[in-house]
Amino acid sequence: MVLDALRNRRLALARTALATTTAPAPADGEVLLETVGLTKSYAGADGELPVLAGIDLKVRAGEIVALLGKSGSGKSTLLRCLAGLIPPSSGTVTYRGRNLTGANPGTAMVFQTFALLPWLTVQQNVELGLEAKGIPAKERAESAMRAIDLIGLDGFESAYPKELSGGMRQRVGFARALVVEPDVLMMDEPFSALDVLTAENLRGELMELWESGQFPTRAVVLVTHNIEEAVLMADRIVVLGSRPYGTIRETIEVGLDRPRDRDAAAFEELIDRVYRIMTGRTKETRTPGRAETPAVEKRTLANTPLPTATVDGLSGLAEIVAHRDGTADLADLADDLGLDVDDLLPLVDALEHLGLAEVHGDDLLLTDRGSSFAGADVQKSKQIFAEAARDLPLVRTILTSLRQSPDGLLRAGFFRDVLAHHYTSEQTTQQLETATDWGRYAELYSYDAEPQEYRLDEEI
Ligand SMILES: Nc1ncnc2c1ncn2[C@@H]1O[C@H](COP(=O)(O)OP(=O)(O)O)[C@@H](O)[C@H]1O
Numbered sequence: 538m539v540l541d542a543l544r545n546r547r548l549a550l551a552r553t554a555l556a557t558t559t560a561p562a563p564a565d566g567e568v569l570l571e572t573v574g575l576t577k578s579y580a581g582a583d584g585e586l587p588v589l590a591g592i593d594l595k596v597r598a599g600e601i602v603a604l605l606g607k608s609g610s611g612k613s614t615l616l617r618c619l620a621g622l623i624p625p626s627s628g629t630v631t632y633r634g635r636n637l638t639g640a641n642p643g644t645a646m647v648f649q650t651f652a653l654l655p656w657l658t659v660q661q662n663v664e665l666g667l668e669a670k671g672i673p674a675k676e677r678a679e680s681a682m683r684a685i686d687l688i689g690l691d692g693f694e695s696a697y698p699k700e701l702s703g704g705m706r707q708r709v710g711f712a713r714a715l716v717v718e719p720d721v722l723m724m725d726e727p728f729s730a731l732d733v734l735t736a737e738n739l740r741g742e743l744m745e746l747w748e749s750g751q752f753p754t755r756a757v758v759l760v761t762h763n764i765e766e767a768v769l770m771a772d773r774i775v776v777l778g779s780r781p782y783g784t785i786r787e788t789i790e791v792g793l794d795r796p797r798d799r800d801a802a803a804f805e806e807l808i809d810r811v812y813r814i815m816t817g818r819t820k821e822t823r824t825p826g827r828a829e830t831p832a833v834e835k836r837t838l839a840n841t842p843l844p845t846a847t848v849d850g851l852s853g854l855a856e857i858v859a860h861r862d863g864t865a866d867l868a869d870l871a872d873d874l875g876l877d878v879d880d881l882l883p884l885v886d887a888l889e890h891l892g893l894a895e896v897h898g899d900d901l902l903l904t905d906r907g908s909s910f911a912g913a914d915v916q917k918s919k920q921i922f923a924e925a926a927r928d929l930p931l932v933r934t935i936l937t938s939l940r941q942s943p944d945g946l947l948r949a950g951f952f953r954d955v956l957a958h959h960y961t962s963e964q965t966t967q968q969l970e971t972a973t974d975w976g977r978y979a980e981l982y983s984y985d986a987e988p989q990e991y992r993l994d995e996e997i
């Protein structure tokens with residue numbers, strides 16, 4: 538029942554979004570993309586190199602389809618054929634029943650490498666797709682703002698890609714694709730260039746949007762080599778095999794309820810099944826390492842440096858601990874996430890500083906605030922984060938100084954000088970980077986890299 542209600546809401550939203558286009562919004566189950574007998578070869582030194590053969594595939598409105606396979610199995614090639622970026626060697630690709638003759642008008646792509654233009658701001662990068670469609674400036678700006686807001690990028694509009702963490706950059710990639718409200722969102726390993734926690738956090742946010750019906754697309758095709766990601770996100774998993782060339786080895790319906798519980802026996806069973814289909818063997822286990830317990834003290838600028846942790850990283854960690862009923866052994870965590878303890882500890886510090894988690898012995902425990910944070914949607918988590926971050930010495934210093942400045946603006950140099958009393962130049966730079974990322978996310982203040990200026994954002 539709930540699922541039906543969500544589907545209907547998604548349909549209604551998609552209809553509103555597409556109200557200006559001529560074609561009616563696709564109903565759930567309508568075939569949006571289809572390949573029949575698709576083959577693809579590339580020209581190689583020794584003649585044609587066959588990559589895909591005999592691919593019959595349908596993508597329907599309302600579903601997330603994962604194309605899963607090892608590297609070189611032809612996933613990206615198939616995705617590019619579906620998007621009309623390259624023609625098949627034989628067979629057909631159709632979008633809503635029409636043969637593709639060029640770029641597919643119903644798709645937009647998110648790339649592993651983000652593919653942002655470094656000289657454009659976040660807002661300008663997001664508007665790019667709309668500019669190509671000849672949409673007037675005012676409408677462009679409004680649509681971009683909506684996409685930016687939806688994906689949790691508000692506060693970063695005027696930032697340049699090089700100032701952003703990987704997770705924030707990929708959010709720009711998502712916003713740029715979603716802003717055109719494509720029928721089908723195409724994603725080519727969108728999380729694989731990100732660290733584990735950032736990837737985890739971004740996946741969680743996307744699935745929340747999809748499940749709540751706020752996603753302005755009707756279907757998703759996700760290319761991945763990550764089995765767990767496929768089982769977590771997809772309604773259907775299409776496993777591509779690569780011997781002798783890419784064919785569909787098996788298609789698996791993932792009938793698990795959403796939001797999905799990784800700890801459920803059915804989830805684990807499906808992972809094992811897909812694992813066996815792909816490799817013919819079972820999962821290995823690794824040996825755990827050890828983690829040290831960080832100390833917590835009374836906080837001042839001098840004794841509480843902001844840890845080098847991005848919002849995405851610490852949110853991802855909080856979500857993972859939440860999945861484990863709010864408590865996790867630090868060593869197991871580091872091991873399971875494939876992180877060095879050195880990478881994990883700044884994130885643990887960050888969660889502690891923010892009052893989102895506590896370390897007891899070897900265990901990391903989410904606080905009540907941490908549990909709400911992990912379970913919240915983007916806007917609510919921003920709010921919780923803002924409340925928590927406000928109490929940290931450096932964030933507090935920036936905020937109170939900006940409030941006292943007549944125009945609500947201050948140069949970064951001002952805060953560098955303050956920090957120089959306690960820290961090396963490198964530590965100062967790192968802390969200001971963290972303070973910028975956190976303050977932007979919390980929408981407390983923004984930072985303009987050009988004049989190197991902080992500006993008050995919070996509503997007083
Ligand atoms: N433009 C190209 N020219 C020649 N060979 C290519 C080209 N693109 C991909 N290939 C080859 O096709 C095979 C499948 O590649 P790809 O679709 O990128 O696989 P995947 O995304 O699953 O890793 C690989 O062997 C790759 O080397």
Ligand SMILES: [Mg+2]
Nearest residue numbers: 612613614725
């Ligand atoms: Mg690929």
